[in-house]
Amino acid sequence: MKHLIAMSLILLGLAAPAARAALNVLSCEPEWAALAQELGGDLVEVSSATTALQDPHHIEARPSLLARARRADLLICTGAELETGWLPLLQREAGNARIQPGQPGYFEAARFARIIERPTALNRAQGDVHAAGNPHLHLDPRNIARVADGMAKRLADLDPANGARYAQRNADFQGHWAAAMARWEQQGARLRGAPVVVHHRNLSYLVDWLGLAVIGELEPKPGMEPTAGHLAELLETLKATPARMVLRAAYESPKASAWLASRANIPAMELPYTVGGSPGAKDLLGLFDDTLNRLLQAAP
Numbered sequence: 407m408k409h410l411i412a413m414s415l416i417l418l419g420l421a422a423p424a425a426r427a428a429l430n431v432l433s434c435e436p437e438w439a440a441l442a443q444e445l446g447g448d449l450v451e452v453s454s455a456t457t458a459l460q461d462p463h464h465i466e467a468r469p470s471l472l473a474r475a476r477r478a479d480l481l482i483c484t485g486a487e488l489e490t491g492w493l494p495l496l497q498r499e500a501g502n503a504r505i506q507p508g509q510p511g512y513f514e515a516a517r518f519a520r521i522i523e524r525p526t527a528l529n530r531a532q533g534d535v536h537a538a539g540n541p542h543l544h545l546d547p548r549n550i551a552r553v554a555d556g557m558a559k560r561l562a563d564l565d566p567a568n569g570a571r572y573a574q575r576n577a578d579f580q581g582h583w584a585a586a587m588a589r590w591e592q593q594g595a596r597l598r599g600a601p602v603v604v605h606h607r608n609l610s611y612l613v614d615w616l617g618l619a620v621i622g623e624l625e626p627k628p629g630m631e632p633t634a635g636h637l638a639e640l641l642e643t644l645k646a647t648p649a650r651m652v653l654r655a656a657y658e659s660p661k662a663s664a665w666l667a668s669r670a671n672i673p674a675m676e677l678p679y680t681v682g683g684s685p686g687a688k689d690l691l692g693l694f695d696d697t698l699n700r701l702l703q704a705a706p
């Protein structure tokens with residue numbers, strides 16, 4: 407009898423074997439592709455529009471990316487204006503009603519995260535400041551946990567037949583993640599207060615979470631390339647207020663940080679920034695494991 411029921415369910419397509427993913431997911435950045443994979447397992451087929459070696463503010467929407475956007479059931483992006491340079495065009499050109507702003511098939515991580523560095527009218531004049539606050543929110547692992555809750559619910563909304571599985575996978579993920587965060591916070595405790603120079607404010611959430619102290623930025627203004635004059639000034643600042651290290655993301659040019667680090671006689675440390683940004687950053691756990699290792703290595 408049991409067999410017969412199972413058989414007829416399969417014939418009706420109600421208990422389809424897991425050969426085909428239920429949802430086709432396209433993410434704007436690798437961190438959200440990795441999170442969707444954690445929460446969806448074999449229920450989702452995931453790809454990312456950008457890699458860890460690309461600047462997520464600026465990419466070109468190539469035809470192959472448009473084709474993926476056309477097929478997607480769910481588009482997962484950071485939001486908070488990170489992708490304003492390319493995402494609206496991608497959504498417009500994709501001809502896919504499911505992934506338009508306001509539709510269930512468009513998910514913005516920033517809506518579920520704690521956002522820092524919201525600009526005031528005064529500092530809006532200080533360069534290319536992100537008006538919605540700092541969008542590089544995934545480098546605070548507490549934000550990853552918040553976004554995971556929102557994302558698991560959205561996956562279940564889009565694929566209600568598997569709703570319980572997304573909820574269960576999220577519960578498992580949250581358990582592992584909380585344990586890992588406790589470990590990272592313990593490891594990172596001795597970095598608290600460490601003075602650092604950063605390339606761009608894409609490390610602000612990491613800095614905020616670990617309690618590092620930023621005493622300078624390689625960019626003269628957010629989003630502007632480092633200049634010789636600004637770097638020379640920064641070197642002067644470091645004579646009075648030494649930093650422990652110069653930090654940059656894997657996708658940023660090493661030139662400016664190498665210049666400053668060699669003259670200030672401190673290490674220049676490349677951080678993976680997102681999944682795929684270093685050999686160790688294979689997934690979200692690896693991203694933070696490797697980031698912590700590199701910071702501790704630079705500040706023994």
Ligand SMILES: [Zn+2]
Nearest residue numbers: 463542607608
């Ligand atoms: Zn930015």
